[in-house]
Amino acid sequence: MPVLEVFLTAELFLFKSFREYSTFLNKKALKTLLNLPKIDSFRTMHQANASFFKHPELIQLFDRYATYNGSDPYKAPATLNIIQHVEYGIGGFTLKGGIYSLSRAMTDVALKLGVEILTNHPVDEIVLACNNVHGVCCRGKVIDDPNRVIGVRCGEKVIEADIVVSNSDVTNTYKKLLNDSQVAPARKYYKTEPSSxxxxxxxxxxxxxxxxxxxxxxxxxxxxxxxxxxxxxxxxxxxxxxxxxxxxxxxxxxxxxxxxxxxxxxxxxxxxxxxxxxxxxxxxxxxxxxxxxxxxxxxxxxxxxxxxxxxxxxxxxSSVFGSLYGISSNNRFAAFLRQDNRSKEYNGLYFCGGSAHSGGEIPLVILSGKIVSDLISKYEV
Ligand SMILES: Cc1cc2nc3c(=O)[nH]c(=O)nc-3n(C[C@H](O)[C@H](O)[C@H](O)COP(=O)(O)OP(=O)(O)OC[C@H]3O[C@@H](n4cnc5c(N)ncnc54)[C@H](O)[C@@H]3O)c2cc1C
Incomplete structure (x- = not known):
């Protein structure tokens, strides 16, 4: 798999929000769009692997990489064959102390920056200005936008916030935390095929x-x-x-x-x-x-x-259906069906994690957090 292809797809498909014009209106994106046939999205991973290798066991070995995002190699686009390239061509890394050391390291950075972390606080509701029983006011400011998020409710306690980032599963966020399974993205998302x-x-x-x-x-x-x-x-x-x-x-x-x-x-x-x-x-x-x-x-x-x-x-x-990676990539448009990182319906609401763009797996989940932080800097600060 040529390295060019990895960078073509990563830049456009993984590092930025799909809904921002700036993602597409730049030289790198244009280069990707001009090179679209190279990203091999018109055949399946299996078809591509069967063309690269003769031995059935080699084909099976490389087909297995579809499961890295909970998909079926006989349906997922060959674009996903970049996963093998990343593993064999660039190489895998392991963390001293296991994957948990990553959360520990991020926690340390957050604490140093003065973040207050509340654990054991299950969120029951994302509170909107329109249904705030305490009046349309957040942190001393009057909110005149009924669809603006103004905080979260944990049991009886409401924690006021200007911005809410939901790392919970997208369907769960709409259905249980916003009590709105009829909003367009919720209905669209619910119809997509979950990953394994x-x-x-x-x-x-x-x-x-x-x-x-x-x-x-x-x-x-x-x-x-x-x-x-x-x-x-x-x-x-x-x-x-x-x-x-x-x-x-x-x-x-x-x-x-x-x-x-x-x-x-x-x-x-x-x-x-x-x-x-x-x-x-x-x-x-x-x-x-x-x-x-x-x-x-x-x-x-x-x-x-x-x-x-x-x-x-x-x-x-809270991952609906116990899916490991949000929706599956069993069709070539899956990347475009994931929940956008910035809500269009609820102002101040952002999504990250495995069911939002850019998808499941630890590296992509972390990238989704980075995309959200970029969007917040752009729209809220
Ligand atoms: C068995 C297994 C093996 C896997 N193997 C790999 C692998 O080898 N490599 C890889 O990259 N990925 C792997 N994954 C996938 C990876 O773990 C997920 O893609 C990733 O953890 C998703 O991150 P997330 O932050 O979206 O969700 P999670 O890691 O599930 O975190 C969401 C957190 O939010 C909390 N939460 C949810 N709702 C609420 C609420 N209402 N209030 C408060 N808290 C809430 C949950 O309790 C949870 O702690 C595996 C997953 C599983 C289950």
Whole structure:
């Protein structure tokens, strides 16, 4: 994948808001628009990979990158093949102390800047001037715009604010926090296809397994069937691809001595209720496949277990349907369907996070925060 392509797409699709004229009216954007055929959006990732590689397993390996944003390689545009380039061509990085150290570092910066952080304050409502029971006044200022946000309500407590940035799922923000599922972007967003969810087993495993590395994937035999089951039939895949991440390979103190910490994940259809899942039989299927592939007997080696289901993901994060990455990229227009970072309907309301532009995954979520901060500087300061 030529490097030019990465920069063409990143500049236009990831770093800026789509709804700002300035995003398109500049030399770099013009260059991208003139080079649109190069971003390969008219064929699917699978079609492109099948043209690049001959061996079916290589094609399957590269098709897997569609799942990095919860999509189906047989439907998602080949533009997303830039993900492989970023991973192999530029390289992956890991954080000392794991991904949590990123939130710690951002918290430290925020505190140094004088930000007051309130945790354990679930927001029940984004308060608008028109429905403020305390009168149309915010922080001593009279507000004459009924659609202006003036703060948030947590239980009985109203916290006044000139600007509200919602990092909660877009559908959840409209439906529950604004009580407005009929507003145009909410209706549009609700009709889009969600990205995939996941079922995760966190296992403490006795012994060490040199045949495994930090990242491991045990593929299904029929990849097309697996994605049809997930996205078209809404079923748990019969023969799931299994991802095993073992951080103790890199950082031994993450696990007990003579043990490993396995994060075992399979892709799941979004929206599967826990009652519709036979977790025990899925677990047995996974163990059987791991045993067969590695020639081991895992059954008596699992000394610790936690499970994360799609329903739990929704409950913990508010991500509707337990989707990992907001909407899927299963059509070439998906990038344009995501919620804009600045609300047109509610003044002073901004969106960031996995379901807003520029999409799910930690790097993009952080970029969405950067886009919002740029927009706030432009419109509110
Ligand atoms: C099992 C799993 C594996 C993943 N693997 C990867 C990976 O390898 N690489 C990668 O880049 N991404 C991965 N992701 C995706 C990544 O975690 C998400 O895209 C990202 O966390 C989304 O960020 P966010 O800030 O939008 O949402 P979240 O990280 O879910 O944060 C939203 C926060 O807002 C809080 N919240 C929601 N509503 C309210 C409310 N009303 N009041 C107060 N607080 C509220 C939630 O409690 C939550 O803490 C994975 C996700 C899962 C579940």
């Amino acid at each position: 969810s996941a079922l995760v087993f966190y296992w403490g495993v006795q012994g060490e397994y040199p045949q495994l590395k930090m990242h491991n994937v045990i593929f299904s035999d029929d990849y097309k069937k697996e994605f049809t089951e997930i996205f078209d039939k809404g079923e748990v895949p019969d023969d799931p691809t299994i991802y095993i991440y073992i951080s103790s390979k890199y950082n031994p103190t993450d696990a007990v001595e003579n043990g490993e910490n396995w994060f075992v994940m399979i892709n799941m259809p979004p929206g599967k209720e826990e009652t519709a899942l036979d977790i025990q039989s899925i677990k047995e299927k996974i163990i059987e496949k791991v045993n067969k592939t590695l020639d081991i007997d895992l059954n008596k080696k699992i000394i610790f277990e936690r499970v994360l289901t799609p329903q739990m993901i929704e409950e913990k994060t």
